[in-house]
Amino acid sequence: MAVLFVLATTLASALFAVSVTPTAAAARQSQSRPATGPSAESAAVLAAIPNPTTASLEATNGPLATATYTVPNPSGYGSGTITYPTAGGSYPGVVLMPGYQGTQQNLQWLAPRLASWGFVVINVGTSTLGDDPASRGRQISAAGTQLISFSSTAGNPIYGKVNGTLGAAGHSMGGGGVMAALRDDSRFKAGVPLAPYYPNQNFSGVTDPTFFMTCQSDPVAHANTYALPWYNSMSQAEKLFVEVPGDHLCPMTGYGNKAKQGKWIVSFFSRWLYGDTRFSPFLCGAAREADKNNPSLVTRWQDTCAF
Numbered sequence: 001m002a003v004l005f006v007l008a009t010t011l012a013s014a015l016f017a018v019s020v021t022p023t024a025a026a027a028r029q030s031q032s033r034p035a036t037g038p039s040a041e042s043a044a045v046l047a048a049i050p051n052p053t054t055a056s057l058e059a060t061n062g063p064l065a066t067a068t069y070t071v072p073n074p075s076g077y078g079s080g081t082i083t084y085p086t087a088g089g090s091y092p093g094v095v096l097m098p099g100y101q102g103t104q105q106n107l108q109w110l111a112p113r114l115a116s117w118g119f120v121v122i123n124v125g126t127s128t129l130g131d132d133p134a135s136r137g138r139q140i141s142a143a144g145t146q147l148i149s150f151s152s153t154a155g156n157p158i159y160g161k162v163n164g165t166l167g168a169a170g171h172s173m174g175g176g177g178v179m180a181a182l183r184d185d186s187r188f189k190a191g192v193p194l195a196p197y198y199p200n201q202n203f204s205g206v207t208d209p210t211f212f213m214t215c216q217s218d219p220v221a222h223a224n225t226y227a228l229p230w231y232n233s234m235s236q237a238e239k240l241f242v243e244v245p246g247d248h249l250c251p252m253t254g255y256g257n258k259a260k261q262g263k264w265i266v267s268f269f270s271r272w273l274y275g276d277t278r279f280s281p282f283l284c285g286a287a288r289e290a291d292k293n294n295p296s297l298v299t300r301w302q303d304t305c306a307f
Contacts, residue, residue, distance in 0.1 A: 022173025027169035038275040045089040058259035062116035083115040090163040092273035096123040099172025109253040133198040137180025190272035194251035198220035204233035209272040210238040211240040216251035243300040
């Protein structure tokens with residue numbers, strides 16, 4: 001708890017001198033609801049992915065073999081490791097962003113899980129460890145731009161592998177960065193802010209599907225201060241809110257129930273970046289009930305089901 005108290009105090013100090021006035025969102029195309037089914041291109045990729053089950057989604061890795069590629073010259077962010085399916089085809093891209101003083105290790109657990117279910121994942125390190133949420137949002141956008149560029153570059157290991165659809169997940173200030181990317185960069189079509197932190201912001205204009213996962217005993221970014229007010233303000237978005245036991249570190253590598261967290265995050269991105277309704281029951285149907293109604297796993301759950 002002493003470490004978390006110091007983190008909370010430091011986060012507040014780091015942002016005190018930073019302007020947190022909400023910025024105007026970039027012009028966005030009307031998209032009150034995403035597509036209800038996969039495109040023809042995505043359908044071909046999804047044909048190689050077997051029907052998900054609770055057991056397969058809670059496993060450490062999904063059905064696809066993966067490889068990694070270290071970004072040699074990051075542009076607009078500090079560092080990057082790309083994990084991608086080795087099978088042919090093009091896939092949605094997902095950017096992972098750590099929190100304050102965090103590194104790629106923070107969300108390292110999530111990269112192979114997502115990639116093995118059909119995503120090209122870039123796990124980002126920030127330009128400096130103290131970068132504020134606004135900077136992290138810009139770095140998410142920069143990483144997405146470079147991911148798409150690599151996919152267009154012959155000879156690159158991920159050449160042809162990114163279909164142009166982007167999502168993002170981030171912890172703490174990185175979660176605030178995810179919200180900024182959803183608000184300000186129309187290329188991002190779904191987001192997963194994990195225990196997000198970004199004071200004095202207005203995200204009511206976000207219309208993209210958003211999954212807020214928070215930690216019940218979080219002294220830094222409690223859901224009642226950030227995630228839930230944002231959730232309630234986003235009247236045009238499909239939304240999921242899940243609070244789980246634990247402190248502010250609960251989404252990070254080595255903390256929390258990764259079988260459950262991984263299942264929900266993979267299902268959410270699969271539903272909204274692919275339009276794959278095979279994953280909906282794990283968020284909205286009978287397959288979720290054992291999780292939702294178990295207080296040792298979930299302390300609060302809200303949603304806009306049915307997806």
